[in-house]
Each structure stands twice: as structure tokens, then as C-alpha cells.
Amino acid sequence: MRIEENIKLGFKDVLIRPKRSMLKSRSEVNLLRNISFKHSKIIWKGIPIIASNMDTVGTFSMAKSLSHFNIFTIINKYYSISMWKNFIINNKPNVFNYIMVSTGTSNSDYLKLKSILSLSPLLKYICIDVANGYLDHVVSFVKKIRIVFPDKVICVGNVVTCEMVEELILSGADIVKVGIGPGSVCTTRSKTGIGYPQLSAIIECADAAHGLKGHIISDGGCTNSGDIAKAFGAGSDFVMLGGMFAGHIECEGEIIIENNKKFMIFYGMSSKHAMELHSGKIDHYKTDEGKIVKLLFKGSINNTISDILGGLRSSCTYVGAQNIKELTKRTTFIRVSEQENKIFNAY
Numbered sequence: 001m002r003i004e005e006n007i008k009l010g011f012k013d014v015l016i017r018p019k020r021s022m023l024k025s026r027s028e029v030n031l032l033r034n035i036s037f038k039h040s041k042i043i044w045k046g047i048p049i050i051a052s053n054m055d056t057v058g059t060f061s062m063a064k065s066l067s068h069f070n071i072f073t074i075i076n077k078y079y080s081i082s083m084w085k086n087f088i089i090n091n092k093p094n095v096f097n098y099i100m101v102s103t104g105t106s107n108s109d110y111l112k113l114k115s116i117l118s119l120s121p122l123l124k125y126i127c128i129d130v131a132n133g134y135l136d137h138v139v140s141f142v143k144k145i146r147i148v149f150p151d152k153v154i155c156v157g158n159v160v161t162c163e164m165v166e167e168l169i170l171s172g173a174d175i176v177k178v179g180i181g182p183g184s185v186c187t188t189r190s191k192t193g194i195g196y197p198q199l200s201a202i203i204e205c206a207d208a209a210h211g212l213k214g215h216i217i218s219d220g221g222c223t224n225s226g227d228i229a230k231a232f233g234a235g236s237d238f239v240m241l242g243g244m245f246a247g248h249i250e251c252e253g254e255i256i257i258e259n260n261k262k263f264m265i266f267y268g269m270s271s272k273h274a275m276e277l278h279s280g281k282i283d284h285y286k287t288d289e290g291k292i293v294k295l296l297f298k299g300s301i302n303n304t305i306s307d308i309l310g311g312l313r314s315s316c317t318y319v320g321a322q323n324i325k326e327l328t329k330r331t332t333f334i335r336v337s338e339q340e341n342k343i344f345n346a347y
């Protein structure tokens with residue numbers, strides 16, 4: 001047994017120190033980034049925020065709406081091939097610059113991925129998504145996918161430590177997804193005792209990835225636009241959101257009405273609810289690692305996006321950064337023991 005004595009930090013442990021700024025207005029901030037991917041050599045331009053591939057977040061409707069903002073959606077893996085066909089026929093080519101196809105690592109996942117990708121050359125982004133990216137067969141799967149699809153962007157996760165980020169990038173991944181346990185509907189930390197505070201995970205993994213010309217996605221734990229700014233400040237190339245994008249009309253989730261108020265059901269992909277929904281059972285050797293919650297219905301995603309992007313532009317202005325890359329360069333975190341003053345609830 002060993003103990004690492006260095007304290008690891010989450011978003012709630014820091015704030016970003018303001019800096020002198022030459023910007024006159026938040027409108028001068030440009031949130032678009034150009035990213036050139038290591039293996040596939042594809043160059044992508046957009047706002048580096050991503051809707052999670054949870055089944056009530058990473059939907060076709062979400063992708064359609066977010067593509068107007070140049071924001072990525074990782075489409076959940078539960079759509080059938082015929083639903084994909086329909087989606088491809090009915091959408092403009094630009095939408096596909098902001099879509100990743102997600103897959104697990106089983107043989108049937110692989111066959112389905114191949115069938116989806118064969119539907120259109122416009123599908124250029126693959127996300128290999130497993131709860132535990134430390135498994136050896138995940139590394140083998142990345143190597144296989146890189147050989148079969150040399151010119152696609154491959155994203156894989158989740159991990160939280162630098163040696164695994166390096167191994168996955170050297171095995172063929174362009175992007176590594178970082179985060180174990182920070183999610184809004186995740187119970188992994190209490191069920192297993194495993195995890196890593198998200199801000200430190202980003203700082204350490206981004207350093208490892210960038211050293212190899214790879215990229216990372218910070219996945220999970222953002223509760224507001226301030227947390228997104230902190231994730232970019234810590235060096236993340238992309239920030240993935242589940243809970244912040246949940247509860248909208250585009251989520252295609254179940255709506256319930258209670259006391260004349262509308263709610264939408266949201267749940268973790270390892271929750272009992274999700275397992276029963278998608279495989280009809282929970283295998284006897286497994287436990288659930290996610291919860292189910294009901295969220296006040298939030299309407300269209302467009303308002304939420306405007307609010308998030310406005311918050312990010314303001315973060316950049318506070319440190320004098322004209323774009324997201326500069327935000328990382330100009331970030332100094334201060335460790336704190338207080339965040340927002342919560343004495344009053346918003347009316």
C-alpha cells in the first residue's frame with residue numbers, strides 16, 4: 001500500500017485569479033478553436049464543448065441544435081442502423097462536423113460501428129467509451145480501430161492518470177477522455193472508492209497528452225460555466241457536459257408532470273434504470289454505479305448554450321484572454337475554501 005501525499009483538487013477547490021486585460025468587451029472574445037488531430041490529421045474548427053453520449057443527452061435532436069453553435073455531440077450508442085440512415089439522409093453535411101459515433105468494445109459493438117460508418121464518409125469521429133479505460137482490451141481495441149480506420153479521429157476513455165493517457169495516444173487515439181467519478185449522476189466513488197478529483201486529473205492528463213501532440217476531453221463534474229472555464233484553464237482541449245445539457249427538449253427524455261410543474265427524468269448510464277432499459281437485466285456480478293434524478297424541465301438547449309457561452313466569454317475577459325487557448329495560458333488558480341455566496345436563492 002502507498003499514499004500519495006500531494007493534495008488533488010476539484011473545481012470547488014479553486015478560483016481563477018483576475019488579470020489585467022486589454023479587452024474592451026466580452027464580444028471581442030472568440031470561443032472557436034482550430035484543432036489538428038495527431039493521427040488522423042483532420043483539422044476541426046468549433047467551440048470545444050461536447051454533449052455527452054448519455055442516452056438522454058447525446059441524441060440526434062441535440063446534435064442538430066448544437067451543430068448550429070459549432071458544438072460537438074457524441075451520439076449515444078442505442079440508435080439503430082435505420083435511425084442512423086434516416087438521420088444522415090435528413091441532415092446537411094455541416095451537422096456531421098459536430099458528431100461523434102460512440103461505441104463499446106465488444107464484437108457486436110465493433111460490427112455496429114462499422115455498419116454506421118459505412119453509411120456516410122461524412123462520419124469522421126469515433127468515441128470508444130468504457131467506464132474503465134484501464135483495461136488491456138481497451139488498448140487492443142484502440143489499436144485495431146486505428147488500423148481499420150486510419151483517417152478517422154479516435155477518442156477513447158475514461159482514464160485519469162498520465163501514464164494511461166500516453167499509452168492510449170501511442171496506441172492510436174487522437175483524444176483521451178478524462179474523468180472517473182465526477183459526474184452528476186455517478187456513484188462510482190461511493191460504490192467502489194475509486195476516483196480522482198477532476199481539476200488535478202485534467203492538469204496531469206493534459207500535460208501528458210500535449211507532450212505527445214494528443215488532446216483531452218474533460219468529462220464530468222461541471223455544474224456551471226465557471227467550472228467549464230476552470231476545465232479549460234487547467235488545460236483541457238474539450239469539455240464534455242451531461243447534467244448541464246440534461247432536462248431539455250432536445251434530450252428526448254421522459255417528461256413527468258407533478259404539481260403543475262414539468263420535470264424530465266435523467267439517469268446515469270450505469271444506473272439500474274439504464275441497465276434494465278438497455279439490456280433488460282443487471283448481470284448478477286455487477287452493481288449499479290449511477291443514479292436516477294428528475295430535473296425541472298429547461299425548455300430549449302439554445303438558452304442554456306447562450307448562458308454558458310456568455311459565462312465563458314466573461315471568464316476570458318477577466319483574465320485578458322481573447323480565446324480559449326489564451327485562457328489556459330493566462331490562468332492562475334488560487335486555492336480557496338469558499339465559492340458563491342448562497343445566502344439567497346434566485347427568485
Ligand code: 5GP
Nearest residue numbers: 052183184186220221242243268269270290
Ligand atoms: P456530468 O456532466 O453530468 O457531471 O457528467 C457526465 C459524465 O458522467 C458522462 O459523460 C459520463 O462519463 C459519466 N457518467 C454517466 N453516467 C454514469 C454512470 O451511471 N456512472 C458513472 N460512474 N459515470 C457516469
